[in-house]
Amino acid sequence: MLNFALKGTYQDSTGYSWDYYRDDQLDPNPDPNAFYIIPKPQFVTDTQGNPSFNITTNQTDGADNGSGVCRFDVELSVPADIQAAISSAILGNAIKFPGVTKPNFIALALNKGSWAAFNLAAGGTTTTFTAAASNFGSNVASFLAHLSKTQLEACKTAFSNQGGAVDVTYYLWVPARLQSVSAVLKFDSSIAYQYQVTQPKYDSWGDQVSPGSVKALLTESNSSSVKITWGISNPPQDLVKDVTTWANDTIADLVTAEVNKAIQLQKLKSDESFNISEVSSFTNNYAENMVINWLIQPTATLPSFPNMKLNIADFETTVNTQQQHMVVSTNLPFQSDSQHQLDIVPKIPAGGGVSNPAFIKSVTITISYPTLPQSKSTYTFTANGSQAFVADFDTQIGVEWNLEYSVNYQDPNMGTVTGRINGIDMGAYTLKVEEAGILTVNFDGQQAFNSEGTKPNEIDLNFSYISQNDTTPVNQVVRLTPKEPQQSVTSLQAHPINAGYNFQATYVFPGSVTYQAPLVQNQTGFQQILPAADALHSVNLIVYVPVSQANSNPVFDATVNMWYDGTVKLPDGYSGSLPTKASPAVFTLTPNPDQTGNLFARDVFVGLATADQPLVYSASIDAASGSTDIPAQPIQNTQPSVMVSPTQRYFTLEIDPAAINWKSVAFSSVEVLVTITVDKGTASAGSGVQPERSFTWNKGETGSKYLTIPTQAGNIVSYDCKINYVTPGSATQSSTFSKQTDVTFNIPATPTTKS
Incomplete structure (x- = not known):
């Protein structure tokens, strides 16, 4: 793995600084x-050296006159002459890099989620444009920027003038160990x-358009803290800066x-409607030698x-x-360009x-849009890249394609995976390994093995993935140990990955004492960090009275009681006691003006x-x-937060699968789709139909879930x-x-209909 403490920099003849690290x-x-x-960001070029770049300008009588689209592709590269120069620099610095005989340059082992961004200043406003980047091949990122007239003119000017045009930054995460340092976030x-709630609008907690927006909001609100402890005396200031940046990132x-996650569950259309109190507070501990995601930002x-x-x-x-404009790009392990990224x-x-x-040998795509001729709708990828399709806009259909x-x-034994994605409402779409039928999940137990309490000897994970389309369910036991x-978990399915997976952790403590955590359902992420x-x-227990009501109907104080509804099974070595109905946790909240x-x-x-x-709340x-x-x-x-007010209430639904006898039923999975409706009743308003929520139990899985x-x-x-x-x-x-x-709601043991 990359050693972020052993870093060198080589400046080439153009003044560009190339960073390199020892393993x-x-x-x-x-x-x-x-x-x-x-590697360094650069244009993707064709065989004649022309950049993959196009500007389309609208020349119409309408309001869109002068606006348009700028599309270009970038990639990462390390030229051979740069490798040779850095190799010489390494061999010439035996004090910093002892024991090196012939430098061997290895491809970065990128984690999922790479992307690229550039800023465009126009009309007194700077806008950030982002694009997903492939983890494979040359890490191509395809930008499709819809620009106003002012922005398009600024873009043309930037690329037309002598000198540099725009700065492109890649955001890449690679595994690295925290050597000689620990952190608490x-x-x-x-x-x-x-x-x-003091801001004029519900800011940008969920805004992915502006990189760094969440980081800025954390700083502005003072809602996060970082504590870094060094295991060495007088660490270099550059290293201190790098680790501090990692912690804040x-x-x-x-x-x-x-x-x-919360926005997806609530199916919100705008980050401005998102309430940050619906996210749980957390504390994460990172011990020495833990493997972390280290952010690399070549610009x-x-x-x-x-x-x-x-x-x-x-x-x-x-x-x-x-x-x-429709652009399809790939983030897939093509045989032609991913051999060095095993x-x-x-x-x-x-x-x-x-x-x-x-x-992967090849991927053939076909675009469906009413005005796109069939003869121009198909393309075959044999390496990572992008392909653009342009057609007249259909006012009846709109932007969906x-x-x-x-x-x-x-390998012909791996078969062919076909899929269809309907209703794409963005200009660009990236095909990923999930669409290619590859289910892969990384489980990380470092937080669990570095806990302050009794440490487990191992963690056994029961993993399950069941899809109606695939005849072979995935059921695996994954064993994690301190070493x-x-x-x-990796599996190739005959169809695209179109369902969530479940897992349940069993912690094994000294003396073979076990503790089984509740089932985790409907996950889609490629990484799971086990607590x-x-x-x-x-x-969080919160009393909030807006200034509009603070004078007319202030809250003077509130007493809150919290306890667990039943007897909670405790893990080995748990040192605390949990509140009960007979002995609840009691809180007194006295609001003050901000x-x-x-x-x-x-x-x-x-x-x-x-x-x-579940918990129980009264006040x-x-x-x-x-x-x-x-x-x-x-x-x-x-529950992340409880809003304590005279009118606030909570409705909790228990979904219970106890009636299902998995040993005797023919089906392999049961999915419960719940849609809650909140009618006005005697209140001043109701919130109406809530987003549908899904709960899934695969064969052998038990335990109620709460909403x-x-x-x-x-x-x-x-x-x-x-x-x-x-089935x-x-x-x-x-x-x-x-x-x-x-x-x-008791799930029926067998299919039956009741209205």
């Missing part, structure tokens, strides 16, 4: 000659919420990931057309009707303990993150309008359920239930 030499059978060079969503990434200025001795007019198109190419089990790399594709593997805390068995979960006149108070209930029982509130007693009401154990939504006093809550009984390779049987009001 940390901590893996089995280390190569003393192993080094990593950080904390985020408090209640502080972030207090800051959010990491906490911003963690918050962004949680925000995006380079793209040359202008005069610098390339080209005429930009040859790369411009003018149209008098609105155009539909560390990140998925390995498919072939039996007998052997795994083969899932190299469809994509069909066929993936052919180099091997990271393990992966310690005794990890804590914070529920600088904007809002009344605000907060406290924190700390429970067990892996508890298998007594003293306000100018009188006293209000909020009766006991359950909430899910993972909590906020309501107002007087609201009437009902819900509809659709239960899908899934791979067979038709799905379904049952429907309408206008249910019970707080517990």
